[in-house]
Amino acid sequence: MSTAPLVPEHELPDTHYLNATYGSGRSIRAWLLTTDHKRIALLYLASVTVFFFIGGIFATMIRIHLLTPGGALVSPETYNKLFTMHGVAMIFFFLIPSIPAILGNFLIPIMIGAKDLAFPKINLLSWYIYLIGGCFVLYSFGTGGLDTGWTFYTPLSSIYSNSAVTPAVIGIFINGFSSILTGLNFIVTIHTMRAPGMTWFRLPLFVWAHYATSLVMILGTPVVAITLLLAGLERMFHLGFFNPSMGGDPILFQHLFWFYSHPAVYIMILPAMGVVSEIIPTFARKPIFGYSFIAASSIAIAVIGFFVWAHHMFVTGESTYAALAFSFLSYLVAIPSAIKVFNWTATLYKGSISWDPPMIYALGFIGLFTIGGLTGLSLACLGLDIHVHDTYFVVAHFHYIMVGGAVMGYVGGLHFWWPKITGRLYPKALSRFAAIVLFIGFNLTFFPQFILGYLGMPRRYHSYPPEFQVLNVLSTAGASILAVGYLLPMLYLFWSMRYGKVAGPNPWPATGLEWKTDSPPPTENFHVTPVVDWEPYDYRNRPDLGLAAGGPLAPAHGDD
Amino acid sequence: MSEHSEHIVSPIVYMVIFFALIAGTTVTVLAAFQNFGQFNIVIALGIATAKATLVVLYFMHARYSPRRTQLVIVCAVFWLAIMLALTLSDYQTRQQHLSRIVPPAALYRA
Structure with a gap:
């Protein structure tokens, strides 16, 4: 059999955004003062990864502690701090910025044919704001920790907690502005900087998803920022906002907190849905099924997501009437979510599917998100919620959405666009193996928690009855496999930056505008402003991709 | 203009x-x-x-x-209205019980 390559060997472009000289050249200063959206995305990648590891270390300690019914590792007080700091680090500093600030930042201008975001300096500012907020939170972690739960419920956070609540609240308040500025930048960019021919309904679904995400960021984040600031003011200056003894109302805190924090779930999951909408048609070699429905469902999720927040409060004292209304509204969110899942599945139907690493993550996303979504419907049901409220069922449900959904989407997206970001390919066999390890580890970690919760094991307790030990040991075993599933991509992606095979402009090959430019792209993204005269995901009518119409995927360059 | x-x-x-x-x-x-x-x-x-x-x-x-800026302002006010109205849906009905509109016998029937 011939060993000649099917496609010619590629070489890295001479100048690209990684080696281009700006002002002071290739120094650290040039990176720290860059206004190039691609470099800022990499700055975010580094800092978000640090927080992922900090949150991951806390998660590891939680799972080791829960190996035995009495708790194997830490004191009950420390356990409270571990799950709180895990939540704060993962939600505010990893999940919310992960896909938008890294992949969104890098890709949105390229996908719409622009040279940068609309406000490049504000983009850099948002990264510094993120860092400043992060420093406050790390200071809180290092000086006594935080034990209120990531939800900061009053009056625990505002009166009774002895931990470092104030710096954490200030840090999250500051970090909120980073999110708002990113959302603002995306909306203005998408409205005003599309290339000629790039109409709204030719936008990649990744861009639609980020547009919807940006709406939530802008409309929701100010509310949580102010709410946490009010809790901080109550704690520091004894102003009665939420404390009943000073005329406040603790349930009001929950209303205001969840007005943002439930839509924040959609900040995390919508971009991942955007990633999956790009990966599925590429590796099924078909136009995506129901483009306009998927685009509209992103907006629908963003809007309806604002009407459902009090389903987190069914048993905390809200009125029965309000609970009924919020239960009904919560069911409505399932409709646009289901539209997406059915459309992705229909895209796969009779597709020419290839099992490249991004595709494995995307398929994993569809399955895990569906389980997470359907168990969310169970929780929106008033009667069942009373049974499983504040149990491990809830923990399992939101980890299926957050980790099984958002993180799978994030890692899948990194794999999909890594050749574009770095210009190099990673070892495919190893990355397929890592994706499967991650999928197995995830399910082994979190599926037993559904059963634990249904049997009545409460969340946030440092000990449990002995009959729950088998399922807890299974969960901890799964967590160690899951950790391998995360460490492997870290290692080979890092390795590939120097030693990976050169990818060429369009290694998969895919239809998006980002695949029409060099890998890595030049500083200005395109040598010539592109003109878009094709429909999105048109795999049937793109001879320039080197594919027979509807035919199988050509083996990508560098396949091993 | x-x-x-x-x-x-x-x-x-x-x-x-x-x-x-x-x-x-x-x-x-x-x-x-x-x-x-x-x-x-x-x-x-x-x-x-x-x-x-x-x-x-x-x-x-x-x-x-421009119209688009005005639309953004109207949307922001609308979002504030969502927050206030749905929060009030809780506060204004907190003291009421379903038994006011549904006969207790029907509510608690096995």
Whole structure:
């Protein structure tokens, strides 16, 4: 059999955004003062990864502690701090910025044919704001920790907690502005900087998803920022906002907190849905099924997501009437979510599917998100919620959405666009193996928690009855496999930056505008402003991709 | 008119709005010394909303802004309304019980 390559060997472009000289050249200063959206995305990648590891270390300690019914590792007080700091680090500093600030930042201008975001300096500012907020939170972690739960419920956070609540609240308040500025930048960019021919309904679904995400960021984040600031003011200056003894109302805190924090779930999951909408048609070699429905469902999720927040409060004292209304509204969110899942599945139907690493993550996303979504419907049901409220069922449900959904989407997206970001390919066999390890580890970690919760094991307790030990040991075993599933991509992606095979402009090959430019792209993204005269995901009518119409995927360059 | 051109507002308009805001503040203070029963909060919030509207329309130039900017402002107010209305759906019905509209026998039937 011939060993000649099917496609010619590629070489890295001479100048690209990684080696281009700006002002002071290739120094650290040039990176720290860059206004190039691609470099800022990499700055975010580094800092978000640090927080992922900090949150991951806390998660590891939680799972080791829960190996035995009495708790194997830490004191009950420390356990409270571990799950709180895990939540704060993962939600505010990893999940919310992960896909938008890294992949969104890098890709949105390229996908719409622009040279940068609309406000490049504000983009850099948002990264510094993120860092400043992060420093406050790390200071809180290092000086006594935080034990209120990531939800900061009053009056625990505002009166009774002895931990470092104030710096954490200030840090999250500051970090909120980073999110708002990113959302603002995306909306203005998408409205005003599309290339000629790039109409709204030719936008990649990744861009639609980020547009919807940006709406939530802008409309929701100010509310949580102010709410946490009010809790901080109550704690520091004894102003009665939420404390009943000073005329406040603790349930009001929950209303205001969840007005943002439930839509924040959609900040995390919508971009991942955007990633999956790009990966599925590429590796099924078909136009995506129901483009306009998927685009509209992103907006629908963003809007309806604002009407459902009090389903987190069914048993905390809200009125029965309000609970009924919020239960009904919560069911409505399932409709646009289901539209997406059915459309992705229909895209796969009779597709020419290839099992490249991004595709494995995307398929994993569809399955895990569906389980997470359907168990969310169970929780929106008033009667069942009373049974499983504040149990491990809830923990399992939101980890299926957050980790099984958002993180799978994030890692899948990194794999999909890594050749574009770095210009190099990673070892495919190893990355397929890592994706499967991650999928197995995830399910082994979190599926037993559904059963634990249904049997009545409460969340946030440092000990449990002995009959729950088998399922807890299974969960901890799964967590160690899951950790391998995360460490492997870290290692080979890092390795590939120097030693990976050169990818060429369009290694998969895919239809998006980002695949029409060099890998890595030049500083200005395109040598010539592109003109878009094709429909999105048109795999049937793109001879320039080197594919027979509807035919199988050509083996990508560098396949091993 | 181009979207990016600045609308020049005459100083007279600014002065009129300024004195309208001062008048609103005065009315707020005077109203605070009268007891209108359950309308106390309605009157206070009514005056405050009118003043805020003037600030947004004239001092923040919303009246002279492109349609898209006005749409953004309206959306923001709508979102605030969602937050207030759905939160009030809890507070206004907190003391009521389903048995008021559903006979207890039907509610608790096995």
